[in-house]
Amino acid sequence: MSEEEKKVVAQEATNNPTAGEVSVNSLAYTTGQEVVKAEKKEKRHMGLKAKRILGNTVVYIVLVIMSIIWLAPFVCIVLQSFRCESTWMTGYIIPHKWGFDNYVRLFKNTKFPRWFLNTTIISIATAALQLIIILCMSYTLSRLRFKGRKALMNAMLVLGLFPGILGMIILYRILADLNLTQQNAIPGLILVYTASSGMGYYVSKGFFDTLPKSLDEAARVDGANRAQVLFKVILPLSKPIVIYTLLTSFMGPWGDFVFARYVSFGTSDGMNVAVGLQNMLGSAGSINANYTTFCAGGVVVAIPITILFMCLQKYYVEGVTGGAVKG
Amino acid sequence: MKQYTDLEYLKLSGPEKFANKFSRFFFGIPHALLKFLKAIGRFFANIGKKIAHVFVNIYRTFVCGDWKTRVSYFIMGFGNLSRGQILRGLLFLIFQIVFIGYIAIWGWKWLAQMGTLGTVGPEEIYDEIYDSYITIYHDNSFKILLYSVLTLFFCVGYIVTWYFNIEQNRIAEEIIGSSKRKALKKACKKELKAAQDDAAKEEIKARYKAEIEAVPVKKLRSGKDDVRSLVDDQFHKTLLALPLIGILIFTVMPIVFMILVAFTNYDGAHNGYSNNLFHWVGWDNFNTMLNWKTGNKAYSAAFGEILAWTLMWSVFATFTCYFLGMFVAIMINKKGIKLKKVWRTILVLTIAIPQFISLLYVSKLFADKGIVLTYLQKWFHVPETFSFYGPNATAWTARITVVVINIWIGIPYLMLMATGILMNIPEDLYESAKIDGANVFQQYVKITLPYIMFITGPYLLTSFIGNMNNFNVIFLLTGGAPTNAAASAASGSVGYTDLLITWLFKMTTGANSEYYMASVVGIMIFVVTAFIAMIVYNVMPSTKNEEDYQ
Structure with missing residues (x-):
C-alpha cells in the first residue's frame, strides 16, 4: 500500500469515523426490529386465536349449562311419567320402577281422550276462523286507506289495555243465555276465542306493511278490483303470515285454563286438556293421587304440539322478529 | 340545564x-x-x-233540502227509495222498522228499569198444595243491566244510522243537482223582484233558465253499483264488518258492562236474581279502594302494596328477560359457535310446550318437598325451613324465585327476536368500524346495542304492559303464595306474589265473589297501564312511522 493510499483510507476513516459500524448496526437493528415485529404479530395473532378459542369455550360452557337448565324440567316430567311405584310427588328424579301404568291410568280412568278430542276440535276450528278474521282486519288496516282508519287503530290500542279476564263473568252469562256452556262448551269456546280475535292484528299487519305497494298499484292499473288484488296478488305472497297465524291460533286453546274452566264448570265432558290436567293438581289430596298421571298427560299433550311447532318454527320466528321490527 | x-x-x-x-x-x-x-x-x-x-249539518240539510229529504227525517230511506236507490232505501227502512219494533216490545222495559236495576227481589211463598215454602223469582238485576246496555248500544247504532241516512240525502241532492237548481231558482226570484221592466225580467229569466239547464245531472248509484263497490272502493267495509261486530259484542260490550258493575254492589250475596237484587252505589267502591282517610283501610293498603309489587315485577321481569335474552342471542350468533340451530331449538322448547304444563310442572319442582328443594337439602344442606314459595317462605324469596323462573320462560322469545334483528344489522357497519380500529367490545357498545335498542323500543313498552298483566306465570307458579296476612284482610287470600290481575281473579272466584271490587281493580289496571303507555309514547322518540316500511 502506498503512502497516498494509506492517507486516503485514514482520511476516509476520520471523515466518517463510525460509518461502517453504523451501517452494520442499523442493518442489524432493522432486521432485529422486523423480527420482533413479526414475532409480536404472530404473538398477537396467536393471542387473538387463543382469545377466540377461550371466548368460544366460555360461550360453549354457558350454552351447555343453559341447555341443561332448559331441558331439565322436560326430562324430569318424562321420567316421572314412567314412574310406577307411587303416584305421589317425590323428591327424586329417576324412577325405581319403570312402566306405562300412568299412561294406562290416564286413558282408562280419566276422560283424557275426550278432553284431547275436545281441544283438538276447538283449536282446529279456532285456527281456521281466527285466520279469516285476522287476515281481514290486518289487510284492511295495512293496505286500504279509508276514513276513520287511524281512529279505529287508536281505539283498538286503548281497548287492548283493559284486562281481558274481567270480561269473563259477562261472557259466561252470554254463553249461558245462548245455552253454550257445560255440555255445549265446545262451540261456546270457539265463539269466544274467535269473536274478538281481530284485536290481535299487529303481527299480521306488520307483515302486510312490508309488501311493496307497487304490487297493488300494478294490479289496479291492470283493471283488478280491490278484492281481486287481495285474492290474486297479496294472498299468494302471504304464506308465511298465514302459517304463523294458523300456528299461534292453533296453539292458543291448548293453554287456556281460565275461561275454559268457567265455561265447562260442573261437567267433565266439556273440559279441554288444560282444565282437566290442571284439576289433577288442584288440591293436596289430588296431587298425591294424580301427580304422575298429570306428568303422563303433559307428555301426551306436549309431544304433538312440540313436533308441530318445531316443523313450523321458521314461520314462527319470522312472525316474532317481523313483529318486533315493526313495533 | x-x-x-x-x-x-x-x-x-x-x-x-x-x-x-x-x-x-x-x-x-x-x-x-x-x-x-x-x-x-x-x-x-x-x-x-x-x-x-x-x-x-242536520239543520242545514233540513232547511235547504227538498220534500223527499225532509220526509227522510222521519221515515228512514224514503229519500233513497223515491230517488230510485231501492236497495239502500229498503235497508234503511228495514233497520228503522226493526229498531222501533224492538224498542216498543222489549227495549223500553229494560231502559225503564235501568235506573233501579229491578225493584222486586225473590220472595218465599207458602204453597198450600205442597205444604212448603217455594221461592218465586221476579226481577233479575244482571239481565236488566246486560240488556239495557245492549239496548243502549242499539240506540247509539240507530242514531248513527239515522244521521248517515240524512247525509245520504244531502249527497244525493248534490249529485243530481237539485240543491244547486233550487239555489239558482231562489236567486232568480230575488233578481226578478229587483228588476224594473219586463225586458230585463225576460232577460234574467232566460239567463237563469240556461244556467239551470246547464247544471249537470249525474246518475245516482244503483243497487248493482253498491254491491259491486263492496268488493272495490268500499272493500274495507266488507272486510271489517265481521271482525268489528265480534269486537263490539265480545270486547267493547263486556268492558262497558264491567265499568258499570264498578258502580253497583254486585257480588255473591247480591247476585241480582236468586238471593238479593243489586243496585247502583255511585262512587262508593272507588272510595273504599282508594281513599286512605275515610275508606276501608284494608283495601287501600292492599291495593298500594300489590300495585307497588306489580310495577316492580314488570320492571324486573321485562329488563331481566330483555338483557339476558339479547345476551344469549349474541352468544349463539357469535362467529365460530357451531350447532347454532340446536341451541336455539332447545331454548324454544319453552315456547312450544303449553305453559300450563311447563309452568305447573316447574311450580311443583320448586315446591316444598319438590325435587329441587330435596336435592338442595341433600347436597348443600339447605335448612329444612327454607322454602321458595311455600306457606312459610318469606315475601322476597318468593318474589325473587318468580322473577328468576320467569327468565326461563322469557329468554327464548327475546332470543328469537334479537336473533332476527342481529341478522338485519348491515354488515358494512361492522366492516367500517373494524377499519377505523374499533375492537369487538366497542363494536358491541356502539353498533349492536344502539341498533337493537332503537328497534325494540316499542317492544319494551308492550312487554312491560304484558308483564303487568302476566296472569299465567304468577297464577300457575305460586298462585300468589305465600299468604300476605295484612292484605288478606281486604278480600280473599292475597299473597305476596299476587299481581293486580291475579288479585282481580281471586276476587271474582273467592268466597264472596266481589265482582264490584274486581271491576274497580280492572279499571285501575287500565288507568295505570294507559298512563304509563301515554307517558312513554310521548317521551320516547317515535319509532313508529308505518309508512317508512312500505
Whole structure:
C-alpha cells in the first residue's frame, strides 16, 4: 500500500469515523426490529386465536349449562311419567320402577281422550276462523286507506289495555243465555276465542306493511278490483303470515285454563286438556293421587304440539322478529 | 340545564355528554306532559267541533233540502227509495222498522228499569198444595243491566244510522243537482223582484233558465253499483264488518258492562236474581279502594302494596328477560359457535310446550318437598325451613324465585327476536368500524346495542304492559303464595306474589265473589297501564312511522 493510499483510507476513516459500524448496526437493528415485529404479530395473532378459542369455550360452557337448565324440567316430567311405584310427588328424579301404568291410568280412568278430542276440535276450528278474521282486519288496516282508519287503530290500542279476564263473568252469562256452556262448551269456546280475535292484528299487519305497494298499484292499473288484488296478488305472497297465524291460533286453546274452566264448570265432558290436567293438581289430596298421571298427560299433550311447532318454527320466528321490527 | 350547540356538545367529554343527556331527558318530561295535555285538549276540542258540525249539518240539510229529504227525517230511506236507490232505501227502512219494533216490545222495559236495576227481589211463598215454602223469582238485576246496555248500544247504532241516512240525502241532492237548481231558482226570484221592466225580467229569466239547464245531472248509484263497490272502493267495509261486530259484542260490550258493575254492589250475596237484587252505589267502591282517610283501610293498603309489587315485577321481569335474552342471542350468533340451530331449538322448547304444563310442572319442582328443594337439602344442606314459595317462605324469596323462573320462560322469545334483528344489522357497519380500529367490545357498545335498542323500543313498552298483566306465570307458579296476612284482610287470600290481575281473579272466584271490587281493580289496571303507555309514547322518540316500511 502506498503512502497516498494509506492517507486516503485514514482520511476516509476520520471523515466518517463510525460509518461502517453504523451501517452494520442499523442493518442489524432493522432486521432485529422486523423480527420482533413479526414475532409480536404472530404473538398477537396467536393471542387473538387463543382469545377466540377461550371466548368460544366460555360461550360453549354457558350454552351447555343453559341447555341443561332448559331441558331439565322436560326430562324430569318424562321420567316421572314412567314412574310406577307411587303416584305421589317425590323428591327424586329417576324412577325405581319403570312402566306405562300412568299412561294406562290416564286413558282408562280419566276422560283424557275426550278432553284431547275436545281441544283438538276447538283449536282446529279456532285456527281456521281466527285466520279469516285476522287476515281481514290486518289487510284492511295495512293496505286500504279509508276514513276513520287511524281512529279505529287508536281505539283498538286503548281497548287492548283493559284486562281481558274481567270480561269473563259477562261472557259466561252470554254463553249461558245462548245455552253454550257445560255440555255445549265446545262451540261456546270457539265463539269466544274467535269473536274478538281481530284485536290481535299487529303481527299480521306488520307483515302486510312490508309488501311493496307497487304490487297493488300494478294490479289496479291492470283493471283488478280491490278484492281481486287481495285474492290474486297479496294472498299468494302471504304464506308465511298465514302459517304463523294458523300456528299461534292453533296453539292458543291448548293453554287456556281460565275461561275454559268457567265455561265447562260442573261437567267433565266439556273440559279441554288444560282444565282437566290442571284439576289433577288442584288440591293436596289430588296431587298425591294424580301427580304422575298429570306428568303422563303433559307428555301426551306436549309431544304433538312440540313436533308441530318445531316443523313450523321458521314461520314462527319470522312472525316474532317481523313483529318486533315493526313495533 | 345548559343548552349546547352541536359543536360544543361534540367537544364535551363522555361523562359530561351523559350528564347532559340525562338532564335533558328529565327536564323533557314536564314538557312532554304539557304536550300530552295539550294533545288531549285538542282531541276533545276536535270532537266538540265535529259534534257541532253534525248538528249544523242536520239543520242545514233540513232547511235547504227538498220534500223527499225532509220526509227522510222521519221515515228512514224514503229519500233513497223515491230517488230510485231501492236497495239502500229498503235497508234503511228495514233497520228503522226493526229498531222501533224492538224498542216498543222489549227495549223500553229494560231502559225503564235501568235506573233501579229491578225493584222486586225473590220472595218465599207458602204453597198450600205442597205444604212448603217455594221461592218465586221476579226481577233479575244482571239481565236488566246486560240488556239495557245492549239496548243502549242499539240506540247509539240507530242514531248513527239515522244521521248517515240524512247525509245520504244531502249527497244525493248534490249529485243530481237539485240543491244547486233550487239555489239558482231562489236567486232568480230575488233578481226578478229587483228588476224594473219586463225586458230585463225576460232577460234574467232566460239567463237563469240556461244556467239551470246547464247544471249537470249525474246518475245516482244503483243497487248493482253498491254491491259491486263492496268488493272495490268500499272493500274495507266488507272486510271489517265481521271482525268489528265480534269486537263490539265480545270486547267493547263486556268492558262497558264491567265499568258499570264498578258502580253497583254486585257480588255473591247480591247476585241480582236468586238471593238479593243489586243496585247502583255511585262512587262508593272507588272510595273504599282508594281513599286512605275515610275508606276501608284494608283495601287501600292492599291495593298500594300489590300495585307497588306489580310495577316492580314488570320492571324486573321485562329488563331481566330483555338483557339476558339479547345476551344469549349474541352468544349463539357469535362467529365460530357451531350447532347454532340446536341451541336455539332447545331454548324454544319453552315456547312450544303449553305453559300450563311447563309452568305447573316447574311450580311443583320448586315446591316444598319438590325435587329441587330435596336435592338442595341433600347436597348443600339447605335448612329444612327454607322454602321458595311455600306457606312459610318469606315475601322476597318468593318474589325473587318468580322473577328468576320467569327468565326461563322469557329468554327464548327475546332470543328469537334479537336473533332476527342481529341478522338485519348491515354488515358494512361492522366492516367500517373494524377499519377505523374499533375492537369487538366497542363494536358491541356502539353498533349492536344502539341498533337493537332503537328497534325494540316499542317492544319494551308492550312487554312491560304484558308483564303487568302476566296472569299465567304468577297464577300457575305460586298462585300468589305465600299468604300476605295484612292484605288478606281486604278480600280473599292475597299473597305476596299476587299481581293486580291475579288479585282481580281471586276476587271474582273467592268466597264472596266481589265482582264490584274486581271491576274497580280492572279499571285501575287500565288507568295505570294507559298512563304509563301515554307517558312513554310521548317521551320516547317515535319509532313508529308505518309508512317508512312500505
